[in-house]
Amino acid sequence: MPDATKSEISIIGRDFRKMSSLPAQITGIFARPKNLIQATRDFDRRRLTEQELEQVRQAAVKEIIALQEGFEYVTDGNLLWQDLFRPFTKGVGIVAGPLTRFFETNTFFRRPIILQPLKFRPREIDKFFYFELLPHNRKVILPGPFTFLHLSENRYYKKDFIIAIAKMLKGVVRHLVQKGVMAIQFSEPYIAYFGKNLTKHKLANAKRAYQIIAEGKGKAEIILATYFGDFSPVTQLLEFPIDSIVIDLTSTSVKNLRFKTTKKIGLGCIDATNSLLENPKVTIKLVNDLIKRLKLKRFFICPNCDLDFLPYSVAEKKTAILRAVAYEFKS
Amino acid sequence: MNSNLNSSPCPGLLFPTQEIGSIAKPNWLVKKRQGRGLTSEDWAELNHWLKFAQIKDYEELKELLLKKELNKEEHKRLIEWSSILVLHCLERIGLDIIYDGEQHRSEMYQEPVTYIEGFEFLGEVRSFDNKYYRKAACLNKPKLKKPYHLEEFNFVRANTQKPIKVPITGAYTLMNWSFNEYYLKQHLRGNEKNLKKARYKANQAFAMDLAKDIIRPNIFALVKAGAKLIQIDEPAATTKPDEIEIFVQSFNESVKGFSGIRFNLHICFSNYSVLYPAILEMKNCCQFTFEFANQGANYDFLKLMKKYRDEREVGLGVIDVHTDTIETPAVIRQRIKAATKIIEPERIYVNPDCGLRTRSWSVAFAKLENMVKAVTSLRREFL
Numbered sequence: 001m002p003d004a005t006k007s008e009i010s011i012i013g014r015d016f017r018k019m020s021s022l023p024a025q026i027t028g029i030f031a032r033p034k035n036l037i038q039a040t041r042d043f044d045r046r047r048l049t050e051q052e053l054e055q056v057r058q059a060a061v062k063e064i065i066a067l068q069e070g071f072e073y074v075t076d077g078n079l080l081w082q083d084l085f086r087p088f089t090k091g092v093g094i095v096a097g098p099l100t101r102f103f104e105t106n107t108f109f110r111r112p113i114i115l116q117p118l119k120f121r122p123r124e125i126d127k128f129f130y131f132e133l134l135p136h137n138r139k140v141i142l143p144g145p146f147t148f149l150h151l152s153e154n155r156y157y158k159k160d161f162i163i164a165i166a167k168m169l170k171g172v173v174r175h176l177v178q179k180g181v182m183a184i185q186f187s188e189p190y191i192a193y194f195g196k197n198l199t200k201h202k203l204a205n206a207k208r209a210y211q212i213i214a215e216g217k218g219k220a221e222i223i224l225a226t227y228f229g230d231f232s233p234v235t236q237l238l239e240f241p242i243d244s245i246v247i248d249l250t251s252t253s254v255k256n257l258r259f260k261t262t263k264k265i266g267l268g269c270i271d272a273t274n275s276l277l278e279n280p281k282v283t284i285k286l287v288n289d290l291i292k293r294l295k296l297k298r299f300f301i302c303p304n305c306d307l308d309f310l311p312y313s314v315a316e317k318k319t320a321i322l323r324a325v326a327y328e329f330k331s
Numbered sequence: 332m333n334s335n336l337n338s339s340p341c342p343g344l345l346f347p348t349q350e351i352g353s354i355a356k357p358n359w360l361v362k363k364r365q366g367r368g369l370t371s372e373d374w375a376e377l378n379h380w381l382k383f384a385q386i387k388d389y390e391e392l393k394e395l396l397l398k399k400e401l402n403k404e405e406h407k408r409l410i411e412w413s414s415i416l417v418l419h420c421l422e423r424i425g426l427d428i429i430y431d432g433e434q435h436r437s438e439m440y441q442e443p444v445t446y447i448e449g450f451e452f453l454g455e456v457r458s459f460d461n462k463y464y465r466k467a468a469c470l471n472k473p474k475l476k477k478p479y480h481l482e483e484f485n486f487v488r489a490n491t492q493k494p495i496k497v498p499i500t501g502a503y504t505l506m507n508w509s510f511n512e513y514y515l516k517q518h519l520r521g522n523e524k525n526l527k528k529a530r531y532k533a534n535q536a537f538a539m540d541l542a543k544d545i546i547r548p549n550i551f552a553l554v555k556a557g558a559k560l561i562q563i564d565e566p567a568a569t570t571k572p573d574e575i576e577i578f579v580q581s582f583n584e585s586v587k588g589f590s591g592i593r594f595n596l597h598i599c600f601s602n603y604s605v606l607y608p609a610i611l612e613m614k615n616c617c618q619f620t621f622e623f624a625n626q627g628a629n630y631d632f633l634k635l636m637k638k639y640r641d642e643r644e645v646g647l648g649v650i651d652v653h654t655d656t657i658e659t660p661a662v663i664r665q666r667i668k669a670a671t672k673i674i675e676p677e678r679i680y681v682n683p684d685c686g687l688r689t690r691s692w693s694v695a696f697a698k699l700e701n702m703v704k705a706v707t708s709l710r711r712e713f714l
Contacts, residue, residue, distance in 0.1 A: 110459075275453055311454025
């Protein structure tokens with residue numbers, strides 16, 4: 001893995017290598033600060049140039065990176081992502097379709113429409129991340145193949161669509177590893193949301209997709225993030241060729257949760273769908289009880305989903321709570 | 332389930348035509364409220380619509396627009412002029428049931444929340460792409476400051492002879508589009524390990540309080556002032572399929588006991604298949620006014636109505652509000668005729684999918700004109 005440059009690790013005057021010890025991660029698109037929202041609005045109305053917008057956005061990325069200071073992995077907040085799929089709808093064979101509700105939120109995504117064989121040039125993904133601003137412990141977030149499959153409108157593939165998606169993502173993973181990315185998260189809300197109704201056959205296909213993706217991962221950590229649903233019906237995911245799994249504890253009946261694993265577990269205990277701020281003491285106790293009961297050896301604390309569902313000021317506060325909770329489990 | 336709960340506002344008329352709610356605010360209004368000057372194009376546009384609406388006495392409006400600064404009363408008067416202009420345009424187009432394009436309102440969430448104590452706007456949250464909406468949190472038990480559509484209703488009623496239908500954002504949507512802090516705090520105690528259950532109970536309590544303490548008093552005020560047709564807007568109704576029952580309970584609580592009033596339910600851009608069987612329990616609702624054109628005139632919902640023997644009326648969305656393409660009368664006729672193959676023509680009202688506020692007046696009114704043309708020719712055919 002290439003070493004990070006000096007400028008990369010000393011961003012905003014801090015050496016992240018010394019601080020990467022808090023078991024905490026961001027698990028989705030971060031909320032945009034007020035001035036960035038206004039800047040995008042002004043840009044759309046041609047009141048700002050692209051360069052001016054870019055300045056505001058880069059300042060926001062730096063701010064979001066600073067909020068994650070000391071976290072195990074750091075993301076750029078996916079501030080260039082309009083939704084979970086957008087970069088890929090700019091590839092060959094795939095276009096951005098109609099606005100579609102993203103599960104039970106009031107946020108909408110453009111449904112990917114597949115018209116031809118998927119051909120996404122891996123280096124295209126670079127346009128959607130700020131690698132130059134990220135420290136060495138960088139993490140990126142991508143759509144999971146299973147969710148991609150089910151939220152797309154496939155007008156081309158008669159079979160093996162998920163395999164085609166997995167192959168496309170494998171190329172991207174391989175490229176990202178070369179860019180020094182240490183952790184790659186695949187967001188899979190569909191799996192938990194429809195967990196109870198998923199057949200063994202469907203999950204077997206999903207597993208096969210992750211086997212393909214894993215071929216490109218090198219030493220990077222692959223994280224599968226489930227959210228918007230109970231994890232209990234899909235504990236088979238623990239057998240997937242991945243390194244870590246995020247569980248949405250706000251949608252899971254915690255007292256009924258049972259499994260054994262040596263995998264690293266992301267405990268999604270910060271609710272990114274409600275502005276009510278968690279009481280750190282209560283959350284620490286919840287996490288502590290769970291760690292003991294499930295005998296978890298490796299874990300990290302995280303929001304249950306994208307902080308993009310909150311206003312920025314609330315997302316900031318939730319990230320501070322995440323830090324406070326994670327600090328208790330530092331050792 | 333019988334559709335003839337309450338008498339029709341257009342007796343004997345087949346396929347009554349209606350608007351759903353919002354129409355864009357005209358440039359001259361937006362600019363003047365922002366303290367900006369009007370361009371020659373803005374004046375030309377205003378003159379065009381004044382002529383179309385056949386309004387001859389508009390000196391007051393022009394004087395207001397020529398003034399350098401407007402006081403609060405004059406701003407209000409400008410909004411009233413916009414309202415009058417929309418009403419006259421809709422009358423000229425020939426719609427059977429009208430309102431004023433919600434010219435008095437900011438939009439359907441922010442406007443009502445402004446009149447409710449216990450809410451606080453926290454900031455903007457993404458709707459899609461670069462589009463954001465202001466989202467409030469409920470921090471205390473909601474309390475109505477004053478009925479917020481009454482003044483507007485009285486104004487509209489005084490300025491048209493046509494039947495009018497008041498749109499009002501429903502309790503479930505107000506709940507769903509807000510952060511529920513107050514009730515969640517109460518229901519979380521002892522339920523920390525089952526947040527899902529706590530969240531359901533909290534949302535139920537929140538929606539029911541909104542229905543009882545916010546929506547009912549608003550409806551009461553409107554009914555007392557003479558409202559006969561009230562549209563409950565619930566675009567969030569199907570957002571959480573597990574909460575459809577909460578939506579139904581809050582609707583019933585909002586409208587119970589108001590006899591002789593025609594309530595219709597408007598939902599759009601949603602998966603309607605999750606509504607049944609729960610909506611069979613909806614009381615005092617005589618019409619489902621839904622978006623269909625955007626979904627390619629897919630009438631699966633009408634088939635579901637038939638399957639469940641639900642004989643309520645349908646407000647058939649035949650105009651896509653998210654495209655500038657103006658549907659021809661032939662296309663609209665075809666959409667209506669396709670619906671008549673599933674349910675009786677007598678149960679069909681005709682409308683756009685949703686409010687037309689994202690379209691310019693020229694596009695919006697051209698779409699509505701074609702809708703009326705289509706219906707006029709169909710009426711001859713079905714006689």
